[in-house]
Amino acid sequence: MSDLPTLPVTFRPGRTRAVLLTAGVAIFLVISGVAMLLEKLGPGERLSFVVTGGLIFWVLAQLARVRVVADDSGVTVVNIASRRRLDWAEIIQVNLRPGDPWVFLDLTDGTSLPALGIQPGIDKQQAITDARTLRALAEARTLRDPDASTGQDQS
Structure with missing residues (x-):
């Protein structure tokens, strides 16, 4: 993209x-x-x-201080009292639904991580743009198995 x-x-x-x-x-x-x-x-x-x-x-x-930093190897989510490093492959989906106070990252371990660095509070349009950008980055970098997308089995 x-x-x-x-x-x-x-x-x-x-x-x-x-x-x-x-x-x-x-x-x-x-x-x-x-x-x-x-x-x-x-x-x-x-x-x-x-x-x-x-x-x-x-x-x-x-x-x-809350922020979300995306780099070549993954994403660092800095919330109020915590910091978590994620590989791109750990992120299944980036969500910002109407009424959500901030973005939620759905992860491969079945949990959801709030990412307070993208929040629609004062600047809703910027939050929507940022969420879409992070979603596009995650989709572009989460090619877990190229053969899986073509239907080929690796076993």
Whole structure:
């Protein structure tokens, strides 16, 4: 397929990521600023405000780090608290059905892996395009057995 992107390619929810990181920075700055402006706070209390702002930023940054990276040998799915490497042959199907919060990868072991790096939240059209691209990449690279597709038996 000639319209496939050159690998490696990274899929991530760009607008959602920008919103999360911007909100994280803003929250950190506001909480830290409030801590410095409140004259009756002691150093420990000020520090607790700054640490709280830092924790909020860290959580939002973890939410923003989700991505799906496709390369020649397979796909790496980075979700909020996990990272999983898949060979192309392990991916049976790439699904983004109406109402799904993100893409799901159906795998050869019978499980389904959520891929939060492609999600229709803020930019639905981009998510649909990314899901179609990942599906086309998986189909193009998942030629498990060339003889099986022609009906020839290898036994």
